[in-house]
Amino acid sequence: MSHLSIDLHSHSIASDGTLTPTELVQRAHAQGVDVLALTDHDGTGGLEEAGRVAKELGLQLVPGVEISISWNGVTFHIVGLNIDPKHAGLQAGLSGLRAFRIERAEEIARRLAKHGIEGALEGAKAFASGQILGRTHFARFLVEQGHAKDMRKVFKKFLVHNRPGYVPGKWATLEEALSWIHDSGGQAVIAHPARYRLSATRLRQFMQEFKDAGGEALEVVSGSHSAGEAQGMAQYAKRFDLLASCGSDYHGPEQPWIELGKLPALPEGCTPVWQNWDLQGQTA
Numbered sequence: 001m002s003h004l005s006i007d008l009h010s011h012s013i014a015s016d017g018t019l020t021p022t023e024l025v026q027r028a029h030a031q032g033v034d035v036l037a038l039t040d041h042d043g044t045g046g047l048e049e050a051g052r053v054a055k056e057l058g059l060q061l062v063p064g065v066e067i068s069i070s071w072n073g074v075t076f077h078i079v080g081l082n083i084d085p086k087h088a089g090l091q092a093g094l095s096g097l098r099a100f101r102i103e104r105a106e107e108i109a110r111r112l113a114k115h116g117i118e119g120a121l122e123g124a125k126a127f128a129s130g131q132i133l134g135r136t137h138f139a140r141f142l143v144e145q146g147h148a149k150d151m152r153k154v155f156k157k158f159l160v161h162n163r164p165g166y167v168p169g170k171w172a173t174l175e176e177a178l179s180w181i182h183d184s185g186g187q188a189v190i191a192h193p194a195r196y197r198l199s200a201t202r203l204r205q206f207m208q209e210f211k212d213a214g215g216e217a218l219e220v221v222s223g224s225h226s227a228g229e230a231q232g233m234a235q236y237a238k239r240f241d242l243l244a245s246c247g248s249d250y251h252g253p254e255q256p257w258i259e260l261g262k263l264p265a266l267p268e269g270c271t272p273v274w275q276n277w278d279l280q281g282q283t284a
Helices: 021-030 047-057 088-114 120-127 135-144 151-159 174-183 200-212 227-239
Strands: 035-038 060-071 074-081 187-190 217-222 243-247
Touching: 021 035, 021 047, 035 047, 047 060, 060 088, 060 174, 074 174, 074 200, 074 243, 088 120, 088 135, 088 174, 120 135, 135 151, 174 187, 174 200, 187 200, 200 227, 217 227, 227 243
Parallel strands: 035 060, 187 217, 217 243
Antiparallel strands: 060 074, 074 187
16 A cells, blocks of 8 residues: 555634634645544534545545543543534534533633633634634633743643633533444544543543444544654554554644644554545555
8 A cells, every 4th residue: 555644633613723624625735645534623514615625636535523522520532534424413412512612611701700811702702713612712812811821831721620711521421422423424533542631540441431332443643642652552452452543633833743744654563444444545
C-alpha cells in the first residue's frame, strides 16, 4: 500500500475549531493529507460543505463526529468514523447533547459572573459560529479579556474541576454513544486516551467496557500524545484487541503545536482502523 497521509480527528467552526469546513479541507490538502475525518463535537453540521470541497480537491473525506460521554463521573470523547450523518437516531442523540451544552454554557457564565467576570455568555457566543457552544469558546473570551495568557493556561485556571467556571457534564452514556455510531453505520474510537486523568486501572476498566459494548478502535497516535504515550496506547490496543486510529485533533492555526499532515506513523504491530476501508490511492 502506498503511504497515505491519514488524519481521523479534526474540528471546524461547526463546533470549536476556528476554520470553516472549506478552509479546513483546503489546509489539509495543502499539507498533503490524503484522508481526513471531520469530527466536530456533538454535531455534523460541517460535513456537507467539507465533503463538497474534498471532492473538488481529490481528498477523501471521512464523515465523523466526536461524542461526549459520561463514564463513572469522567467525561470521555468517542469519535465515530464513517457515520451516516442523515441517520435519524444519531441526529436525535446529538441534538440532546447540544441542548445540554446550552444549559451548561449558561451555568458557566453564571459561575464566572460570581467570580467577577461579567458578560461571559455573550463573549463566548461571539467566538462560536456553529451550533455548538463549548468551553473552548469561553476560553477564547477569557484569553481575549486578559484573564490568562493562552488557551492552556485559561483552562487550568478557570474551566477544569475545582475551578470557578467548571460545570460537570451530563453527557451520553457509553452504550448510547456506541449505539448511535453503530446504528448509523460507523466505527467507534476512544479519542486521545492518554489525555484522561485516570489511573491505569481505571483506564483499562474503561477500555474493557468499551470493547465489551462493541467499540472498535483506540486513537493510538494523537496530536496530544507524546511518542511514549503512543507506544503505551499501542500496547493497550493489542491487549484489548482494538484497531488503531490516528488523529491530530486539529482545531486551527492558533494551536501551532498541532498541524495537519504531521502525524507520525502508527507504532509497529498496530492494525489500522482503516484496514478494510476503500481508500483512494491504495496500492497492493
